[in-house]
Amino acid sequence: MKTPPIEKQFIAVTIALTVIALALAVSVWWLNGKINTIYSELASLSKETASSTAALQTNINEAHSTLSNAISAAEQNVGSLQGQLGNFQNQVGNISGAVTNLQKLSQLDPELLKKYSKVYFLNENYVPAHLSEIPLAIQYSDVKQMLIRTEVLPYLENMIATASSTGVALYVDSAYRSFDEQKALKSDYQMVYGSGAANSFSANQGYSEHQLGTAVDLITTGLGGQLDSSFDKTAAYQWLVQNAYKYGFTMSYPPDNGYYVYEPWHWRFVGVKLASDLHAEGKYFYQLDQQTLDGYLVTIFD
Secondary structure (H helix, E strand, O other): OOOOHHHHHHHHHHHHHHHHHHHHHHHHHHHHHHHHHHHHHHHHHHHHHHHHHHHHHHHHHHHHHHHHHHHHHHHHHHHHHHHHHHHHHHHHHHHHHHHHHHHHHHOOOOOOOOOOOOOOOOOOOOOOOOEEEOOHHHEOOOOOOOEEEOOOHHHHHHHHHHHHHOOOOOEEEEOOOOHHHHHHHHHHHHHHHOHHHHHHHOOOOOOOHHHHOOEEEEEOOOOOOOOOHHHHHOHHHHHHHHHHHHHOEEEOOOOOOOOOOOOOOEEEEOOHHHHHHHHHHOOOHHHOOHHHHHOOHHHOOO
16 A cells, blocks of 8 residues: 655655754754853863962062062162262261361461460561551551551451441551560560559560451540540440451450450451350450360451
8 A cells, every 4th residue: 555645745754854853952962062061161261260360469469569678678778878878978078178178277377366465476587478558548547557467458447447337436556566566665665664564564575466467456536546445435445346256356355354454445356257256155365275266267267
């Protein structure tokens, strides 16, 4: 008995569908396996990535810490080097300053701040290296041209000019005196007043500040040309007490000085720094020890 054509077609279609279904099932099975494998690999890769990321982060943290420590150490080293450099620069500055001071001192007369009133002695050959004429306009008398150490003259002129601008009249009555001039003057005083009296107000030759060329006797109008203690009653004296230190001058023999009688007219140039310190401390030149005085020598003409 023959199978009808329609049934044959149905059977063929059924078989084909079955084969297709099996093929699809196999494909789905195979795809699921692949997908699971991929998921497994992705999971493994994710774990490895996470592990690598953690390790990388750890390495980054360690590197950052190492770098921070290195920077901190470098900063400390830089600070230390800067401190050492600063100390070195200070040492160089001190050495440079010391060399400069030595150069200045080598050009200065070491006698300028010595205690010559009955202490140190200037021999008959001592003469300041440079002396200049004091302008006649500021001399009290024009009978004799007076001299003063060249470096001191600008200070003296400035002081007298400033006093004049305030209405105070100041003039120079005596300045530089040589060894022989002091000897002759002292001899005259001894003849007039006697040795004892003369010794109380006049230095022997070689012991006078005038021989240094830095001391002046100042006078003002209204005194009849006399140098005596009445000078301290004048406006000129009061002005000197308040201002002379600004120009480097100090009164050598104030009351009860232990060297000579009170001489308000006698002023010695010692430099602005020393004169200012003496004024501020209420002291006079001969109260300081010689070592202290010598320490001011380098600044005497600053």
